[in-house]
Amino acid sequence: MWTWFHRLASPPTFYRLADRFAPWFGIAATGLLAYGIVGGLFFAPADYQQSDAFRIIYIHVPAAALSLSIYMLMASAALVAVIWRIKLAECVLVSAAPIGASFTALALVTGMLWGKPMWGAYWVWDARLTSELILLFLYAGVIGLNQAIEDPRAAARACGLLALIGVINVPIVHYSVEWWNSLHQGSTILKMGKPSMNADMAQPLYACLLGVYFFMGYVLLRRTQNELLLRERGTAWVKERLESSNV
Amino acid sequence: MTKRQKRMAAIAALLVGLSLAAALGFTAFRKNMMYFYTPSDLLAGTSKVGAKLRLGGLVERGSVKRGEGLSVDFILADCVHSLPVHYEGILPDLFREGQGIVATGSMQANGAFKADEVLAKHDENYMPPQVADALKVQDGKHACAPFKSVNKVEAAK
Amino acid sequence: MSSDFLNMSGYAVYVWGSYGFAAVVFAWNLIAPRLRRREILKELSTTE
Structure with missing residues (x-):
């Protein structure tokens, strides 16, 4: 188990595996997202209360779910990076932050565009919206720290610490709608028991959810490869790849 | 170590x-x-007359009375207690009887709530209109669940 | 495409605005790492 783990964590092995898997992630993401978006926009019936405005859900919920999942992934990488000082974990940590930030921003913007016509306001300071905004600031903090500190290893350590401290915000975002009164609705899909959604509406949503995870996988592999190339500059495997133009 | x-x-x-x-x-x-108080909280006497606060609950069926211009009166309930609300202004598209709403305003001396802003709070259920008609979506315990008493005032008896 | 579909029961600005911003986010996630890769390769090939 440990030898397998160490081999996977070795930069040349990971780089090669990423090259092999990334295209499949890309294909899966394209297929699932195309199916989900077309189904959501064209085939899903309109909602009994929100009519066509509810179609924002096919972007909003996957983006929001991803914003939390990427944070957990980033924090796991941070744990490994801070304790075991594994280079690959450092690369994953700093690569996950911009992806997470972009999807957190997408969740916030689509939420605002949904809130205005349905609630009557773009923004309110309820527990869900406020904690999701803090999530964006945490991502921004990790990105900023990484850019501000010259030495990549020291930067990764600082980013890792911030990412670990911020982990406390993740359950708050998720459970905010249960713990406190909020304007935001409770969970439709990501909850215990039956989803509170008609099957014809839910099916494209599941496709979009799965699709964004594959998309995240694709982008994360490519970004992690970039970080590995930079940190491993001058090593034999990078030189070899540069010479054969196989990068 | x-x-x-x-x-x-x-x-x-x-x-x-x-x-x-x-x-x-x-x-x-x-x-x-907590983003808002419930009618139970306000009736338990935890708020001062004239103090700015938010009140959340369900618009009671059959209680909406439209007055002159944009003025509207309705009863806001949380399945235990209810309060009369007066509002003048534009209502969100989702405002209707049985709908969850959050109103910003203050209690008046006459025991009514005067709102300056009304926002709609929809629930987590999504379905096509035909299904909703067949189900005849009713207010009930489920609809009240998102409106939690801030001061843990005794809920349903 | 029917104008009914584009109109989204009057919520066109909000629905299409959301999908439009989503397109921007997806495109940025695809393009940014690719540009960065090009940058890194240029940097590595000049210094080594």
């Missing part, structure tokens, strides 16, 4: 301390993080 074990201990301590601080903070500030 090796250096690695020391780092593990430090991170574990950090996370435990953080969770503890968060848990303490939430118990202390639970009320402040």
